[in-house]
Amino acid sequence: SGPFRFLRDEWNPGQRAVWARNDAYVPRQEPVDGLAGGRAPKTERIEWTIITDPATAANAMVTGEQDYWEYPLHDLLPLLRRSRDLVVQQRLTEGTYAICRFNHLHPPFDNVGVRRAVAMAVDQRDYMRAVAGNEKDGWETCEGVFTCGTALANEAGSEVLKVRSIERAKAALREAGYAGQKVVLVAPGDYPQINAISMVTADLLQRLGMNLELVSTDWGTLVQRRASKEPVERGGWSMIHTTSSGQTLTLPVFHLFLRTNGPNAWFGWPQDAEIERLRAAWLDAADAGEAKRIAEALNRRAMEVLPYIPLGFYWQPSAWRRNVTGVFRAPVTAFWNMGKA
Template sequence: MKRRTLLGAAGAAALARPALTQPATARVLRFVPETNLIVLDPIVTTAAVTTMHGYAVFDTLYGVDEQLRPQPQMAEGARFSDDGKTCDILLREGLVFHDGERVLARDAVASLRRWSQRDSFGQALAAAVDAWEAPDDRTIRVRLKRPFPHLLRAIGKPHSSPAFIMPERMASTDAMRPITDMVGSGPLRFKADEYVSGSRIVYTRFEGYRPRDEAASWSAGGKRVHFDRVEWHVMPDHATAAAALRAGEVDWWETAQGDLVPALRRDRRLTVRPLNAFGLILGMRFNHATQPFSNPALRRAILAAVNQADYLQAVTGGDADSYRLCRAMFPCGLPGVNELGVDAMKQPPDLAQARAAVAAAGYRGEKVVLLHASDHPVIAPLGDITADLLRRLGMNVDQQTMDWGTVVQRRVSQEPVERGGWSIFHTTWPGSSVTNPAENLYIRGQGARGWFGWHDNPEAERLTAEWLATSDPGEAQRLLDAVQRSTLTSVPVVPLGQMLPNMAHRRELGGIVTASSPYFWSVRRQ
């Protein structure tokens, strides 16, 4: 059967943005995202805004509940063979894509195959897969070379490139090439004709969506949308976003800037609360493929020079209840996570020792290109702090200011800095997205196959493979600690601490699912 699409190319016949002062209706939800949506394909980027967009348009075979346990979503369930080497996943009846075509097992197989080429947890799964098969229209069969105890957790992971299911014709696209044709089977339809990057993104409720019967919990459960239309209004100026929220021109602001939170909390028409339960990890990412940070001794010197409090206070407005020091490569406070970086990251650091360490590492004045995202409410302050720190350490810093969307585009380059490359960028990741060695793509040591920065650490990869293969809790804990120790030596990223960002919304909104990403199901106007 020929598969078809009813959506045009993104941005075609884009309409002018309507005035925000028009009267709100109960059927329209107006949302201010943390930053602009530029990359639409949630498989080719880990940008949080694209993942949020992905959850609106697409669905997954499995999701996770608030305890991060995998739960069936598009699937009715899964059955493993006695030897653990075959997993059959059965699709629910009645699932359709936005273009009216049935969701078939071959769509899921193609989607899992493409996802597993890009995502770090997916790559670990793919290494154990002998074949992805669709023996009939509703059965996805995963034949394994060896048992993979974390299979359902991998395909149900909630953040940073979840395993979204797309039509086969889209999922057959080269995994390195972004798709722009947004046909999913999720609860919302992307309005390509109203997409204006930097201004407005629009979704409408998909009447053909079939929610599960149970209540929504994180990325699992019944995804019931109570609005006919969801509009994202991009507002890089934080004061403008706060004013629009207070005036009732928008309903929900994803991430309220720290210094504006006290005033928002005093407004009785608003509710301010943590965006998610596990917080955000702040990070400084090095480019390991080019000088000067191809030198691990220099990376260790920077790790020792960082004062996490400087970064955390800047992004939270000094609110001590909104952050914690976390000198670890995994989120502090999660079961099994030990803060093993305490010795490597003395707080406060000794800058004289750090300057000596930079010189001893062999740094000779090479240019450090720092990509600084000035429009991102959390990431923006980090660049200024790092630029100042590196200059105090005697380094030659070229701080290049741009919007976050441009950082996302620039960070794919492996060119030297003289030809448009980069040395450092800053980012954040939800604590729920890095709970184990396989899915923590920020510290994976996959080299050229890995995440931007291309950290190469064969020891960490070997330990991760052993973690994936064990079902013994004690051995898993030993391996988790060993991965941390290895990466605290190779320093793929400098952890800058853990924060609890606040979202703000009109008090009449209820049902917001507090999770790793804002979701648009369950939300209603009370």
């Protein structure tokens, strides 16, 4: 029903996906406006090619084999910018927020004390530099659960993320009764940004003296494995990382990582009745002041029970050939209104 049709017969999982223009689609007769406005399909086909090696992807952009790179590696941005045939710009309107997710069903992270000990060792700056390096204005810390710079953003109770001490975290780990249980951290080797933040956590856990098993796999396998509720001995997992647009973390009503409704929560399945109560209360807030007070209570409670650890956010530029026309800013990558000269 949208501007493009998915061509299932041309889909090769992990390698290629193709969409064709939907000739039956009638766009609004108005300018495109992010995800709204006139979504006119101006090209016959959209072909996604999955290139797992960033250097190969960069070369494909420079030589003209590919037209658009959604998430170029920050280390390769200088190379791309040197090409007169390429545009490198911040197309996404929101920062990309990174998180570390615990599996709350099994040891050791069914123990809130262990979760808090790990959080005490986290320094968001290490994670963001691992992704974006020292790129000017490339990243920021954000030590709360709501998108920084938005109405509900706050750091009430976020002191646990300001400790940034391996030694204090080790002491907290001992006090929590950590008994050497295996921690299976699954990292996607073919997803450079998420892999980079996963490696920071792997190093942190080793410095804490935790019994780490690092599983390097591809993103598709990680997505399948994270659905498993089995213990690690039967193919389960302990920790994963992911990223999300800042737009998805602005309000409790659609903040997936903040849901703590047990078996119905996002992967990791945290359960906390107080967060769920506060979320429902926010929906009934009488005014903006009450909504902000509830948001502060939500942040405070989230930092107590830690359904996940916020790791900061970075700005993710995109790259495209100069003959690609109609590129517009949006919270996610969309290809309507775009064509080739």
